[in-house]
Amino acid sequence: MAKPTLLWLQSITCNGNAHSFLNHPDLFSILSHFELVYHPVLETPYSLEVLNQKMLGCDILILEGSFKSKGVQKAGVEVLEVVEHYAKKAKHIITAGTCATFGGMFKAYDPENIAGFCYNEEEKTSRYENYASKLISLPGCPIHPKWLSYVLMMLSQKKSIPLDEMHRPQELYNITVHTGCSRNEYFEWKVDTKGFGLKEGCLFYEQGCQGPFTRGSCNKILWNDTSSKTIVGTPCFGCTEPSFPKTALFSTKTNMGIPANMPLGVPRRAYLTATGIAKSFKIKRFEERIIDYED
């Protein structure tokens, strides 16, 4: 049986998602399930010029980068024109990364004219209706290589992928980055970290961590199979969210000491009641270093 054809097309991008995917430990095993027709970095049988002639097959289309309706060309041809041609042909469209999904970092450069393929932040673009039936959103800056491999392998096995209302796979995005974070005990007892890079303390209360209100599985499917931003002591920047990028990423926005953003789905009253009580207790273990280094 013929393998499904796979095209990876880029618009306005930094290559971050393409590079991230190259880190997949089983990259070539995964790609062996497909006929890779075009990829911006890997060697493929067809050139950009041939791709632009719109003659290639396309079962699965991966899009990377944000979109401008006019003025972005590759090899002398409008990118969006080529992308829309293959998008109509494709059985599945995967927007890989926050730029392709919501507009992301490049939208911040020209917010009026740059957007994602089917979403402009949370709003649907005019393209949405044409492609919604086959759209799979994979926001992230960049995406984790295993988020993409999960989708690709599910598609290759012809299994259905449960999606949320913004077409994100529920398996990957129906939890928050907070899920599985090694600092959860400190979050529960409202103990803030004393500085970036320390093993102890939570980064949510002062250091700007967006993990509790950011959808993603960074602490369930670890980066490089090893760690995550929050585990090593850097706040989550909320890179999978339609609102990405925000500013002042290393400090928590508060209103008179109350976090301006609540954990996802948690009513403010419930949060304030629970944390007010938790904060009233001093737990000795959480005030101590995990490892006592001898200086």
Add this chain to the structure above:
Amino acid sequence: MTDKKALKRESIIQASLQLFSSHGFHRTTIPDIATKLGMSVGNLYNYFSSKDILAKEIIKYTSEVLGDEIRAVNMLEISSKEKIENIVTIYFTMAKEKPEMIEYFLRVYLSHREVFKDGCEGMTCVSGFITEIMIFFDDGVSSGELRNQDFFSAFGLFMGYLGGMVFLKGEEILPRTLDEYIDDISRNIYYALKSE
């Protein structure tokens, strides 16, 4: 708990609240409370196994009652300035109509920390009230009407001020009724908290 038992429990809380506030915490005994309610001491112990436990339940109860009143203000579509006036009015009205509620907080809860140190650590027993004040501040800062600052610097200014006035009233030092201070005090609090 059955409705009958819940009502009985609340009546014990209210009777104790009055006795503790008027006679003092240490001078009020469990038999005093039982006598006031016309119930046996043994039966009262079925509801609260010690005076200290009763004291902690009372502070939770008063905090919830006051918290519910402020919650109703928080739900209104009005400015922070108007909310301040409403909260001051609620606090002073409570001090006038149910003086035992505020007296208990000032003269029992704050004055007998040894009773509350186990089981009422920090904000644990007053969270019903504190949560609503936090929500009031958060809404005010989010709308741009109030200045963003440390929670306790704002909280101390607001609640310390009101508590101090009720305390002065209790000591019969204030020359006027609390109602007559509502306008000035509301304005003072607003000017201290509003954004520049």
